[in-house]
Amino acid sequence: MSDRTGIAMSGPALPGDRLRDLRLRRGFTQESLAEAAGLSVGVVKKIERGGNARIETYHSLARALRVRTSALFDAGGPHETRRKDDDKLSLMPLRQAIAPPVTFGGSVAAPGEADPELDLGHLADAARHVAHAYHGDDYRQVAGLLPGLVRSAHAAVERFDGGAERVRALALRSNALQMAGRYLTQVRAYDLAHVALRDAVTDADEAEDRAGVAGAVYQQGWLLMRQGRLDEAERVSVATAEAIEPRISRASRETLGAWGKLLIHASAAAARNNRPAEARDLLRMARTAGAALGGRSVVEPSSWGRFDWRTVAFQGIENYLVTGRPRRVLAFAERLGYGADSKLARRHLLDVAQAHAQLRQGSEATAILSGLLDETPEWLRHQRMAAGTFRDVLRHSKRRRLTPQQRRLAAFFELA
Known part of the structure; x- marks a missing residue:
């Protein structure tokens, strides 16, 4: 592609441009791509016109196009989107x-500090x-x-x-x-x-401090996934996991936990990037760390949090959701359970709620979201996935009027 001067120009920069380009290369119409991805044609048209969508929508489109999800995210300029200063x-x-x-002598302290x-x-x-x-x-x-x-x-x-x-x-x-x-x-x-x-x-x-490096990289992996930088999230997590890979028979619980959590993030990034085989392999390695701990947990509260065999199981269930298999999510979640303290499994419960919503089981999804609102409202407030799941429930609801639970959730998510 070139401009009028004949100078070569870069390829499509925005997700909508990338989607249109990949769709045409694969021979899809907007209608056939929407059908293959399990989406409405209106969603495809909206994205190609420059609109935004949830990351789960991009995953579905990437699967249908048989490309990595990251292929849809070549960067556009920051001027393309209005940004708030809130x-x-x-x-x-x-x-x-x-x-x-900073200046010549180093950093400058804030006034009155x-x-x-x-x-x-x-x-x-x-x-x-x-x-x-x-x-x-x-x-x-x-x-x-x-x-x-x-x-x-x-x-x-x-x-x-x-x-x-x-x-x-x-x-x-x-x-x-x-x-x-x-x-x-x-x-x-x-x-x-x-x-x-x-x-x-x-x-x-x-x-x-190798454990400190591992913990900071683990947090970095989460950040990179939040930004859609899936290739980088997988690479940095795998590279650090390889650097600290323990001898299982001699490893401390803390080392096993850090290693396992890095592999968990690598698996999550691979699953979101339409790399299911790599996601399974990484999760299999993390399962080794969980098995080495037996039934015990290890916790690093200021860094990577909690790790045990259940952490690995939760990630496997999440990967099923990301790859579009909500029935498997519910089947494995029912088999696993989460014990008496649902707060430890709240991210997993969001996966279960979204699986119910995808299967048009609005009452079940609403009940889970309502329980999370009762137990952990401040955490739920920052979970965009929760608000998106509830929007899906309302979109597919056949009720003309909201139930009391739905009215409460609508007010909480500021959808009322």
Whole structure:
């Protein structure tokens, strides 16, 4: 393709342009592609006109076209889409802590910034407190505490220029930046999350903390998947898993957990990228780590969270959903169960709800979403998948009036 000057131009840049190009190469009409992907023709037309769709829709189109999902996401310019500035003020303290302006002498502190706490023991206690608040879904407290924690960690690294104290300070700063990256990914401040996680990897590497590197890369994999960077998410997770691959008979529980969680993310990325064979192989390796733990769990609260055999099973069920097999999702979910504490399985429960919605089982999907709203509303608020699933329920509902449960969910997701 060239312009009027004869200079070669790049191929289609936006997902709609890429979709149209791939559709025509494969000999599909818009109608036949929609049928092959299990979508309405209106969805295909909307995307090709420049509209946006959920990532699950792109997965379905990629499967029908027999290409990787990432083939639909060659980048367009940021000017192509209107962008909101809603997070500028609310995230300013974290921006100032994670990405301060710099000059010849280094970073410039924010105006009026107090001297941070430099006691490493106190800093470690503060980090544990933030991790506890995050896992308790107290995001308001997390947002309030993280800027001071990161600033204190910066000051500790600057103060200790060698020896065991510097190594500990670097590890603590990596830990704080991992938690910041995790929180920022949750609230979709992706660029700032990338800065935090990049620096977390650098600190852990300098401290020769292999577990810290693995944890930061695990968070990075989640971020990359959220951004649609599926090839990179798989590669970085696999490369790090290979670097820390343990001898199963001698590995610590923490090493098994970190290795297993990296393989889980690699499998998730491969499944979303229309690479089902690779996703299965990676999940099979993760199952080895789960089996080595027996029935036990291992937890790293400020990093990759929880890992055990059930984590692997949940990912396998999620992969079935991503590859368009909702009946298998429900069959395996029923066989597995999730124990007394559904909070540990809430991401899995969203998969089950979406499978019900895809099968036009609106009552079952609504019941799951309503239960999650009762148990973990702050977490649910940030799950775009949950809102999308509920929209599907409403779209296919034959009721003229919403049930009380549906009215409550519609108000929560701001669909009313």
